[in-house]
Amino acid sequence: MAEASALQVAVDRYLRHVAIERGLSVNTLAAYRRDLAAYSRFLDSQGVDTPDGIDQSHVSAFAVHLRTREEGALVASSLARMLSSVRGFHRFLLGENLVEADVAADQSPPKLASRLPKAITVEQMASILAAVDGDDLQSLRDKALLELLYATGARVSEAVALNVDDILGDEHGAAEVVRLFGKGNKQRIVPVGSYARAALDAYLVRARPILSVRGPSTPALFLGIRGQRVSRQNAWLIIRAAAGRAKLGFDISPHTFRHSFATHLLAGGADVRVVQELLGHSSVATTQIYTLVTADTLRDMYTTAHPRARG
Structure with missing residues (x-):
């Protein structure tokens, strides 16, 4: 060699x-x-x-x-x-003193076009979540997964990596917060809203015990029909199928849930630094792009609603 x-x-x-x-x-x-x-x-x-x-x-x-x-x-x-x-x-x-000068210091990167994240409305999100209602094992799991994504702003990779022990409950065992592991294995704790709590509790009580005996023992929170951990690809297919049943008329990506989570929080008055912590962004500048989305939405609503906004 x-x-x-x-x-x-x-x-x-x-x-x-x-x-x-x-x-x-x-x-x-x-x-x-x-x-x-x-x-x-x-x-x-x-x-x-x-x-x-x-x-x-x-x-x-x-x-x-x-x-x-x-x-x-x-x-x-x-x-x-x-x-x-x-x-x-x-x-x-x-x-490291391996060279005497930084010869790449003056090399400027190309300017990137500003691309705003795509978010859907609260009503559109509600229709997607309603599309996974049901009492069968798969529906209970899909409902818990999608409600959790929207409630926490978790990346799909973070959600499918969750173990049961990452859902932290109150004194009665009901889901209260979730422990997420982001990029670089950085940990953050995110609250779980009432709808996601109900969906998770229903899945953990009525579906996961049955799914878990169909495969090898695993601590994974979300399980497939054969008892294995749900993959990112599985989660993407679940989201695509739910969006199709909701008849939105356009495709959405797994990241749509994360974008919508941030946009809806800011539109509701949340402080940008709180949203930064919830998303696990290392810099508030990354989170601030969502304020542009919110500003665009407010401008569109103003133009539509105000009697003297249009020429």
């Missing part, structure tokens, strides 16, 4: 650093690894195999390569992410 180059050793050292120091998720770390592997291959094609052999022209040439490569230019969001990985790597090299 060929000995790793000094550049590859530095890349591996950086990946270990971000994994340990920043607690990145497996998926995020895999993206960093792919980005820097592409960067390393490009540098190798330029005859560069050491960190101190990279200069500003190499970083700029790599950015041009990503925009003009034969297999197709990267979309702006992918280009921005890849260049962000490169800039982070070079900051690390400087911080």
Whole structure:
């Protein structure tokens, strides 16, 4: 086996650093690894195999390569992410005194078009939740899952990763809060509203005990028909089927529940920093995009309702 180059050793050292120091998720770390592997291959094609052999022209040439490569230019969001990985790597090299200057500091990422999250109305959400009403095992589970998503703003990946012990109850055992594990395995506690509490209690009492004996013993909260943990793909299919039965006339994604949770809270007067905590955002700036959605809704309502709002 060929000995790793000094550049590859530095890349591996950086990946270990971000994994340990920043607690990145497996998926995020895999993206960093792919980005820097592409960067390393490009540098190798330029005859560069050491960190101190990279200069500003190499970083700029790599950015041009990503925009003009034969297999197709990267979309702006992918280009921005890849260049962000490169800039982070070079900051690390400087911080570890492996190089004398950050040669990627002046490399600006492409500007991304502002995309507001898609949220549905309270009435549309109610129609989706009503579409999973029923007393059979699957309906009881689907109702509990969708009510929980809307009540907590959980990501679908967080919801399907829940174990029974993550539902924390009051002195009578009724669900009161849920313990969610977000990106980087960061924990947050989110209250559970009355509708979600009722749906969870019904599922835990009337459906999960029956489902659990159909498969191997598992602490998973949401179980499939064969007793296994519900997957993200299963959850997506449940959401799509419910939206179809609700006859909304358009498709929704699993993240629609999270977007709607945030938008409806802000529209109801919740403080943006409270919503930040509930969503598990590390920066309030990420949460503030939902205030734009709310402002758009208020403007539309004003234009429609006020007698002197229209020319």
